[in-house]
Amino acid sequence: MLRKILIVGAGKSTSYLINYFLEKSESEKLHITIGDINPKAISEKFAKHAACTIVKLDVFNDEERQKAINNSTIVVSMLPARFHILVAQDCITYSKHLITASYISKEIKSLDKQAKEKGLVFMNEIGLDPGIDHMSAMQLLDSIRNKGGKVLLFESFTGGLVAAESDTNLWNYKFTWNPRNVVLAGQGGAAQFIQEGTYKYIPYQKLFRRTEFFNIPGYGQFEGYANRDSLNYREAYGLQDVLTLYRGTLRKVGFSKAWDIFVQLGMTDDSYTIENSLGMRYREFVNLFLPYSPTDSVELKLRHYLNIDQDDIIWSKLIELDLFNPNKKISLEKATPAQILQEILEARWTLDEEDKDMIIMYHKIGYKQDGKKYQIDANMVVIGENRTYTAMAKTVGLPAAIATLLVLNKKITTPGVQIPLTKEVYTPILKELENYGILFTEQQVPYVGYNT
Incomplete structure (x- = not known):
């Protein structure tokens, strides 16, 4: 009889997680269902695998979510941490084990007694850090x-x-x-x-x-x-x-x-929005945080304001980000400084x-x-x-995947909301990770x- 693994959310950290399950699907008698709000973005390699089904799953659609969880044997939630509680509550209702790589929230922790009463393993913080x-x-x-x-x-x-x-x-x-x-x-x-x-x-x-x-x-x-x-x-x-x-x-x-330059300027602040951010030039954004001067350029004001010498490597780092480019524009409307800084950095720091x-x-x-x-x-x-x-995907996804199989195979049996601190958990997982x-x-x- 097939054991059904439901993966909720198929973001950047799931490539090795899914691969691990599919590699073990025949020997472990697994069927993997991947539920995501954007199923078309999931690799065709997974979609074509005989042991894998991909479905559109909106975590806020109670009927869709509950049906998918009820039809599974165990659930792996790779959603953003704040959404795990929706999945966790259904896992209690339908008596399903739950695996996540996220920090335990107060809401998840409050389910400990119910999980223990039903003999359910709710393993959290089983990724990289935490994990x-x-x-x-x-x-x-x-x-x-x-x-x-x-x-x-x-x-x-x-x-x-x-x-x-x-x-x-x-x-x-x-x-x-x-x-x-x-x-x-x-x-x-x-x-x-x-x-x-x-x-x-x-x-x-x-x-x-x-x-x-x-x-x-x-x-x-x-x-x-x-x-x-x-x-x-x-x-x-x-x-x-x-x-x-x-x-x-x-x-x-x-x-x-x-x-620290961004911290001192206030560019990492996420507590307020900037008017007219849409279409604002990068150098105009920088100028928002600098003292007024009718004559000095943005570059000169910044160097004087934070005492950065022109031959300092920090200055070269700021130049490299196009911060003073009059042709680079922000595409976000009513964005916080932190959101704008993130957009600027993603243009330069995204992996090829x-x-x-x-x-x-x-x-x-x-x-x-x-x-x-x-x-x-x-x-x-x-x-x-x-x-x-x-x-990152390897060190986050593999521990979660290994833990899932250990729970399915009754090698990890201690019930309740927990993190991987016991020998029952860490010994077999660390040993298996060495193989990778x-x-x-x-x-x-x-x-x-x-x-x-």
Whole structure:
């Protein structure tokens, strides 16, 4: 008897997810239904596969959504996070397991009791970050604790970047995931973490000037800025007594200092709209944020306003984005500054068809055992194939796909709303990911941390 997998939403992160299911369809007796608001955009390769059905599915159409979920064995929601709740409520109603790669929302969390009562696995945060970060960290932490070690320091950084062979701009960056999330990164409150036993806070306007530097063997130097809430997983990871707890985002060195220009100007603000934005020239947009001068050019005003020398690489980066081009126009009506900035950046930072992206994840864990201090540095590097089969799609989609089959095959059975922190979950998933080139390199290095 066929087991029916329903995938809701077929965005950029689903190429490897779908491939994995189709490759296993015969041996695992699977039929995959892909429901999306725009089914014509889904690859013909999938549409022609005997084990795959593609349907138009509007998640806001209750009848369509409920019918598709009721007809499935398990549901994988790849929708934007705010829409998962619609799917999750139906999964409770029709007793279906649910897999998502998104952070657990309060609304999803509220379904925990009902999911447990019905014996349903609602696995969330089973992508890259969150996802692989949880599983790889817990595997390391559990290994240290099982040997009698006490964790003193935990740092974890992840970056969605462009591979060296496709790095063709001065920013050393191209969009490999949702551009809006990149533009709005770090907003919503001060970044908070613990460093050497002290709570630390970085306000948004200072975030991109407070970076740490890392060397990833074979790939060079990178910088990391703090995520908004490094303390969110303190209890879940069992790190209540840790002296340093820091989670962040990786970029190539120099990106953050240049990005800070947009922050200081106010171009990343998403709280108000700009009148007459439609048809506005790029240089007019820049001028909105600069002091008035009847004689100085936009370029000169910007350099003086933010003290940027003409021979500074940052100035070259701004020029490269066509920010002062009088012929480039904005196509958005009544848009926020952040929306306009996103449009400008997408014109320059979108992956070309054969471009390769790169995912880097880095963990640093310091611990004490038998009176001595040790440190483990672990890193994972994954290179994409092209714009469709990206490293981002691979590292987000494969963990979700593997988890789906493990639930179907009753290898993951603990019910309730959860994230992948237990050995039952992380051991088989990390092992299977190694078969697809997603694995960590670990090395023991001298301990660097709080000296007590």
